[in-house]
Amino acid sequence: MYAYDAFDHAFVQDRANEFREQVARRLAGALTEDEFKPLRLMNGLYLQLHAYMLRVAIPYGTLSADQMRRLALIARRWDRGYGHFTTRQNIQFNWPALVDVPDILDSLAEVEMHAIQPSGNCIRNVTADPFSGAAADEIEDSRVWAEIIRQWSTLHPEFAFLPRKFKIAVTGAEADRTAVKFHDIGLRMRRNAEGEVGFEVIVGGGQGRTPIVGVTIREFLPKQHLLSYLEAVLRTYNLLGRRDNLYKARIKILVAETGAAVFTEAVEAEWERIRGGALTLPQDEIHRIEAHFAPPLLVAALADGGYAAARLQSPDFAAWCRSNLFTHRIPGHAVVTISLKPAGGIPGDATAEQMEAVADLADRYARGEIRVTHEQNLVLPHVRESNLFAVWQALVAADLGTANVGLISDIIACPGLDYCNLANARAIPVAQRISRHFADPALVEEIGPITLNISGCINACGHHHAGHIGILGVDKHGEEFYQITLGGAADDDAAIGQILGPSVPYDGVVEAVDTIIQTYRAVRQTDERFIDTVRRTGINPFKEALYADR
């Protein structure tokens, strides 16, 4: 993991000190709320429905066990004993008092964490593959590049007041696990014909009220030019992006309005002007950052007899292994995803006790490393197969043993109207109802791989556009209704879901989802995944089933 040097420590502590002064000035009346609001937002502090909300950055979703324990401490001491992991790989605390936030930021700084740039019209927390450094299908560790981007983008003076927020994702594997095509910039590591590793640069993706799948503006970017190219993209956007209309200010609108070819031309012209300059990454600097992410020394192991026996003896363990494990690059090891989606639970929530349980497991079995996924789950990246049964037993004891990763009850949901100031409708209770309805593990496994994403408003924090089943909460004359889409996808075949028809009331959502699933089970071909069925048949069979009696 990246370890702070003296500069980083001083920088983060200075920032915490600065915010302490700003809070004091606000409380003393030296700052009005209008003056204070942009300052608190720059430090991750929002005002939501019931209270302030503090969004803490988890750069590229990587946490140490000690950092997780600190999040648990913060949850317990200054909040309500839990935290909410988000679709941006961050964590949010829903109930902090303004007067306590300076102490929280000090506490975070002690473990090399902060709340810098998780909001505002700047380059937000960079996200990366949660299986980085562990997955068998990896080309290179995406965290190295996410960290380089983090250092370049943090308080970058030219990009502190962009037309709108700006999100960058980096993926270093064959399979995309970062929704790379739904970011302002998506970086995908590729090998060129010569076998060199570089980046495919994807620009202009995004969700919100105008969902767009990003377009590739450069097939291959040599690694040493990453920052100069990013600077060229950001500069072009900063100059040409609209500031007259909040809803048309994201880079996706600029790319769509100017056309990808014209936009690319402008970026390339700017890049030609600055390439080879101060932003060229020296090899020794790349090596310095890479050293922070050196893979743990894992010894390849033969298939473990105890692991195989445990799977035979415990069907529940076997089911969990089928859904929650991913192939590790070192034989005899596994990448473990910990579901934060129990039946009836709040997607992404973890109690302080659960955070500590995960931290203890990471220390004992996973080299002290934890990851956060954009699907709002946690990951233990390096677990030896022979330890998987013990890990699973400990997870079950902590109510973290749900075997549903990638299945219908592994629901992404934004905080929705239960917490969020922007929301039009609730998202969490809808997720709770659906996950209770699909609580039977055998049924869930029989349905197979599927994503179901719920947003409480058109801002789409719950990624509903990219869900195989997407659910969007809307307000109709003061009542909550839900628009359902089918066919969205966040992975390599990224797509935006199609609206099925008129929205359904709050009490009709579970029945609607059930009808969609029953239709799928009736029309699917052998071993055909839900998304493949939808792509083959189109949405009409589902539409007819859903609206037949309406």
Next chain:
Amino acid sequence: MRKPAIQVMTANRLTDGVVLYLARDDQWVEQLGDARFAKTDNAVEQLQAAADAAVQDRLVIGPYLFTVEAFDGGFRPISQREHIRALGPTVGTDMPAAASGV
């Protein structure tokens, strides 16, 4: 003829963000049931003036009016948003301070 809307002034407390309602004697309370219900333009103006003063005094932030309706001998918010602000999240495990005794 349509009845005039019944309005309540709400805000969040500056120091901790807790949801508050403007009550009698310009006091801010945590329970909607204790709020002052404005039924006339003059009463609404008084609420607005008291809220502006509370902002100046750094007691609250973001004050605004919302509409309630008569219900079961009392009043209840018309919008789901204000229901949830008054009673806390509906997720089953997370209650507002006023309701949970935190």
